Amino acid sequence: MESVPAVIVAIDGPSGTGKSSTSKAVAAQLGLSYLDTGAQYRAITWWMVNNGIDIADPAAIADAAGKPDIVSGTDPAAPTITVDGTDVAGPIRTQEVTSKVSAVSAVPEVRARITELQRSLAASAAGGIVVEGRDIGTTVLPDADLKVFLTASAEARAARRSGELKGADVQATREALLKRDAADSSRKTSPLAKADDAVEVDTSDLTLPQVIACVVSLVEEKRAAR
Numbered sequence: 001m002e003s004v005p006a007v008i009v010a011i012d013g014p015s016g017t018g019k020s021s022t023s024k025a026v027a028a029q030l031g032l033s034y035l036d037t038g039a040q041y042r043a044i045t046w047w048m049v050n051n052g053i054d055i056a057d058p059a060a061i062a063d064a065a066g067k068p069d070i071v072s073g074t075d076p077a078a079p080t081i082t083v084d085g086t087d088v089a090g091p092i093r094t095q096e097v098t099s100k101v102s103a104v105s106a107v108p109e110v111r112a113r114i115t116e117l118q119r120s121l122a123a124s125a126a127g128g129i130v131v132e133g134r135d136i137g138t139t140v141l142p143d144a145d146l147k148v149f150l151t152a153s154a155e156a157r158a159a160r161r162s163g164e165l166k167g168a169d170v171q172a173t174r175e176a177l178l179k180r181d182a183a184d185s186s187r188k189t190s191p192l193a194k195a196d197d198a199v200e201v202d203t204s205d206l207t208l209p210q211v212i213a214c215v216v217s218l219v220e221e222k223r224a225a226r
C-alpha cells in the first residue's frame with residue numbers, strides 16, 4: 001500500500017473562532033496528531049500563578065520561564081497537558097488563568113521556551129500534525145504545508161463562548177474576548193497575525209461540521225498537489 005506523506009497543518013486565529021474544535025476533528029479524521037498551543041501557554045501561566053510569580057513583572061516571569069516541565073499529549077481523541085507531572089487540563093481553564101495568560105505569553109523568554117517545545121513535537125509527529133494557536137503559521141512553523149486563519153464576528157464568538165460557559169453574560173464575554181485579542185495582537189514578540197500565505201475562513205455563518213469539512217478538503221487538495 002502507498003504511504004501518505006506526513007502533512008503539517010497550522011491553524012491560527014483569534015479566541016473563540018473554533019480553532020480547537022476544528023483542529024481536533026480534522027486531525028482525528030485524517031489520522032494526524034494534534035497540538036493545542038494555547039494549552040501550553042495556559043499551563044505555564046498556571047505554574048506562575050501557583051508559584052507566586054508576579055504576573056505584572058515581566059522580568060520575574062522571564063527568570064522563571066525555564067522552570068516548569070510542560071508535557072503535551074497529541075492524540076486528538078484525548079489530548080493531555082501536564083506540568084511537572086500534574087494533570088492541569090482542568091485548572092488551566094479557570095477565569096484566573098484566562099485573564100492572566102496574555103501577560104505571560106507576551107514575555108519573549110516564555111515564547112522562546114514554548115516555541116521550542118512546539119517545534120520539537122511537530123518534528124516528532126511521524127504521521128503529520130495539526131497545530132493550532134496564534135503564531136503557528138507566522139513564526140512556529142513557517143514552512144507548514146497548509147496554513148488556515150479562522151475568523152468570526154465578535155458577536156458569533158461571544159454567543160458560542162457564553163453557550164459553553166452556561167449562563168455567562170454575552171456582552172461581558174464579548175468584551176473579555178476582544179480584550180484578549182487586542183493584547184495578543186499588539187505584543188511585540190510573535191503577535192496574533194495571519195500569515196501572508198494562509199487561507200482565511202470566516203466561520204461566523206458556518207456550522208462546525210462545515211468548517212471541519214472545509215479544512216479537511218484544503219488538506220486533501222494540498223496532499224493531491226504534491
Ligand SMILES: Nc1ncnc2c1ncn2[C@@H]1O[C@H](COP(=O)(O)OP(=O)(O)OP(=O)(O)O)[C@@H](O)[C@H]1O
Binds near residue numbers: 016018019038
Ligand atoms: N462554526 C461553529 N459554529 C458554532 N459553534 C462553534 C463553531 N466553531 C466552534 N464552535 C463552538 O465555539 C466554542 C469555541 O470554540 P473553540 O474552543 O474551538 O475556539 P478556539 O478558537 O479554540 O478558542 P480559544 O482560542 O479561546 O481557545 C466551542 O463551544 C465550540 O463548540
Ligand SMILES: Nc1ccn([C@@H]2O[C@H](COP(=O)(O)O)[C@@H](O)[C@H]2O)c(=O)n1
Binds near residue numbers: 015037039102106136
Ligand atoms: N500560539 C499561541 C497560542 C496561544 N497563545 C496565548 O495563549 C492564550 C490562550 O490561548 P487559547 O487558545 O487557549 O485561548 C492566548 O490568549 C494567547 O495569549 C499565544 O500567545 N500563542
